[in-house]
Amino acid sequence: MSPLWFLKVSALRRVFGVVLVAAMGVFLLMPLLTMALWAFAQTWQYPSLAPTVYSLKWWAWVFQNGDVGHAVFYSFTTAPVVTLLSAVICLPAAYAFSRLRFPGKRFFFVSLLATNAFPKFGLYISIATLFYRLNLMSTFVGVVLIQLINTLVFMTWIPAAGFDGVGRELEEAARDAGAGPMRVFFRITLPIALPSIIVAAVLAFLAAFDEAQGTLVVGLPNIVTMPVLMYRLVSNYPEPVSAVFSILLAIPSIILLLFARRYLIAGYLAAGFTR
Amino acid sequence: MGNARQLPGQPYERRSRLKEGVLGLALALLPFAVLVALVVIPAIDSLLFSLGQIPKNNVAFSTGMHLISSPHLTLAVYRNLFASKYFAADLALTLSVTLFSVILVVVVSYGLALYVRFTHDRFSRLVRSLYLVPMFIPIVIASYALITFWGDHGFLNAVFSHLGLAFSTPIFHEAGIVLGQVWQGIPFAVLLLGSGLDNIAEEQIEAARDVGARMFTVFRKIVLPLNLVPLLIVTTFTFIGVMGSFTVPYLIGPNAPQMLSVEMSSHFGDYNQPQPAVAMAIVTFVIAAIAGAAYVWGTSRDERKSR
Numbered sequence: 012m013s014p015l016w017f018l019k020v021s022a023l024r025r026v027f028g029v030v031l032v033a034a035m036g037v038f039l040l041m042p043l044l045t046m047a048l049w050a051f052a053q054t055w056q057y058p059s060l061a062p063t064v065y066s067l068k069w070w071a072w073v074f075q076n077g078d079v080g081h082a083v084f085y086s087f088t089t090a091p092v093v094t095l096l097s098a099v100i101c102l103p104a105a106y107a108f109s110r111l112r113f114p115g116k117r118f119f120f121v122s123l124l125a126t127n128a129f130p131k132f133g134l135y136i137s138i139a140t141l142f143y144r145l146n147l148m149s150t151f152v153g154v155v156l157i158q159l160i161n162t163l164v165f166m167t168w169i170p171a172a173g174f175d176g177v178g179r180e181l182e183e184a185a186r187d188a189g190a191g192p193m194r195v196f197f198r199i200t201l202p203i204a205l206p207s208i209i210v211a212a213v214l215a216f217l218a219a220f221d222e223a224q225g226t227l228v229v230g231l232p233n234i235v236t237m238p239v240l241m242y243r244l245v246s247n248y249p250e251p252v253s254a255v256f257s258i259l260l261a262i263p264s265i266i267l268l269l270f271a272r273r274y275l276i277a278g279y280l281a282a283g284f285t286r
Numbered sequence: 287m288g289n290a291r292q293l294p295g296q297p298y299e300r301r302s303r304l305k306e307g308v309l310g311l312a313l314a315l316l317p318f319a320v321l322v323a324l325v326v327i328p329a330i331d332s333l334l335f336s337l338g339q340i341p342k343n344n345v346a347f348s349t350g351m352h353l354i355s356s357p358h359l360t361l362a363v364y365r366n367l368f369a370s371k372y373f374a375a376d377l378a379l380t381l382s383v384t385l386f387s388v389i390l391v392v393v394v395s396y397g398l399a400l401y402v403r404f405t406h407d408r409f410s411r412l413v414r415s416l417y418l419v420p421m422f423i424p425i426v427i428a429s430y431a432l433i434t435f436w437g438d439h440g441f442l443n444a445v446f447s448h449l450g451l452a453f454s455t456p457i458f459h460e461a462g463i464v465l466g467q468v469w470q471g472i473p474f475a476v477l478l479l480g481s482g483l484d485n486i487a488e489e490q491i492e493a494a495r496d497v498g499a500r501m502f503t504v505f506r507k508i509v510l511p512l513n514l515v516p517l518l519i520v521t522t523f524t525f526i527g528v529m530g531s532f533t534v535p536y537l538i539g540p541n542a543p544q545m546l547s548v549e550m551s552s553h554f555g556d557y558n559q560p561q562p563a564v565a566m567a568i569v570t571f572v573i574a575a576i577a578g579a580a581y582v583w584g585t586s587r588d589e590r591k592s593r
Contacts, residue, residue: 040416041441042428060445111307120314122318125578126321134325136332137331138328224532257427
């Protein structure tokens with residue numbers, strides 16, 4: 012018997028399942044659906060449960076707006092660059108944390124946690140003053156560096172656990188069969204660790220893509236990404252504008268979710284954090 | 287992890303270990319250098335500024351109002367901060383939001399993780415997909431969506447009014463912040479807690495049940511001990527994440543008192559008082575560091591045990 016014994020009774024289990032799925036649906040999805048409805052609303056008078064008049068006019072407005080175009084451009088250029096840069100910086104380190112013996116290993120590994128522990132706003136202001144001196148304010152490079160901070164933990168911890176999972180016997184067998192170290196790495200080690208690297212890259216991309224606070228501090232006025240623009244839309248424009256824009260902003264994330272879902276459930280994220 | 291192919295003490299062994307150590311350090315130093323440049327140095331700058339050292343070349347700091355400047359280190363900024371009743375209210379709100387959020391995230395996520403682990407039908411498959419959704423919705427969007435659903439004259443309000451029920455919105459109240467944090471925190475927590483549960487064999491639990499152990503005993507004696515480290519990690523990361531969060535309290539929190547992150551931002555921008563803002567950041571950091579220490583303690587203890 013499992014600790015949730017009542018789930019073994021078929022009828023009770025069905026009832027519990029229906030209730031749980033319904034509760035989660037309401038809690039997690041209904042807000043998103045309400046927002047999606049707003050995107051097609053011309054007017055939605057309280058207490059009507061659906062928009063009273065539907066319209067696509069806000070979609071036209073959003074697509075014709077020059078600020079939106081710029082924000083889309085900068086979001087889709089900064090986030091991939093951040094992800095690549097993060098991979099170049101962190102993946103070799105992840106390999107070292109998994110496979111090499113060196114002094115201070117545990118310290119360097121855990122120290123990355125500090126990127127999460129400092130309240131970001133104070134940090135961003137201090138970084139901004141540093142960037143003033145280096146002429147990085149309101150530049151592409153400055154925004155990339157700011158967004159890089161939030162990716163370090165994902166890009167190092169998760170692939171390190173991935174490299175842990177590659178059996179040394181396999182590598183040694185390949186070595187014994189005459190494969191050189193490079194060949195062993197690219198034919199054996201990397202393919203086995205790849206799901207971890209994919210999960211890390213997806214999460215790093217999302218972290219960069221969603222970053223608004225630092226980008227706001229460092230990027231204005233030249234570089235405005237989609238989340239930064241969203242702050243302005245929420246406070247300054249009618250409801251449907253933010254709703255339409257939110258849907259656009261959510262599309263890349265949802266595509267990534269469908270792509271990375273099975274790896275996430277398979278525990279690659281958790282392995283990095285419990286290692 | 288020992289490599290027993292070479293006898294210890296041989297010159298070749300020693301040289302290759304040295305090479306390995308140097309290479310390992312060099313590779314590990316890459317992300318560490320980014321950390322030092324973009325986190326440690328700015329954090330030290332902030333700390334010194336909050337202790338009365340005003341940098342000349344930093345316009346954002348040196349043109350602030352009510353600056354406390356001192357030739358030696360001083361705690362005056364902190365004394366003023368802790369004497370202020372507004373700060374006390376903000377700190378109390380921050381701590382209570384953090385505490386409630388952590389408890390709710392852990393309880394709800396643990397329940398979901400247990401359900402997903404020990405049932406295998408179409409409902410649990412559906413739950414497995416559902417709980418991941420918030421991980422992929424940018425938090426700006428999520429906050430906005432939560433407002434349209436839970437807000438005054440929002441969708442839920444309309445449903446309640448059709449049913450003739452009274453409704454009081456959590457949006458722009460403390461409860462709204464907690465709501466947003468729970469919404470956002472669930473995926474990471476369930477993934478981590480679930481990974482710990484995957485290591486528990488169902489036979490183990492059935493055996494315990496067969497000898498008459500009660501459900502709670504099974505949980506306390508078998509499930510919990512095997513899942514302690516993931517639990518600690520979820521608690522730490524949720525704690526640190528909520529403490530430092532900005533978007534959720536900024537968009538769905540009350541006007542006053544506010545969480546410290548939002549208060550910091552208004553002190554920087556609207557009030558032009560960077561020094562108290564930076565001091566608040568340091569206070570938050572110290573509290574987060576205590577949680578971080580719990581994480582380090584928990585994971586390193588586990589590592590020693592597993593060797």
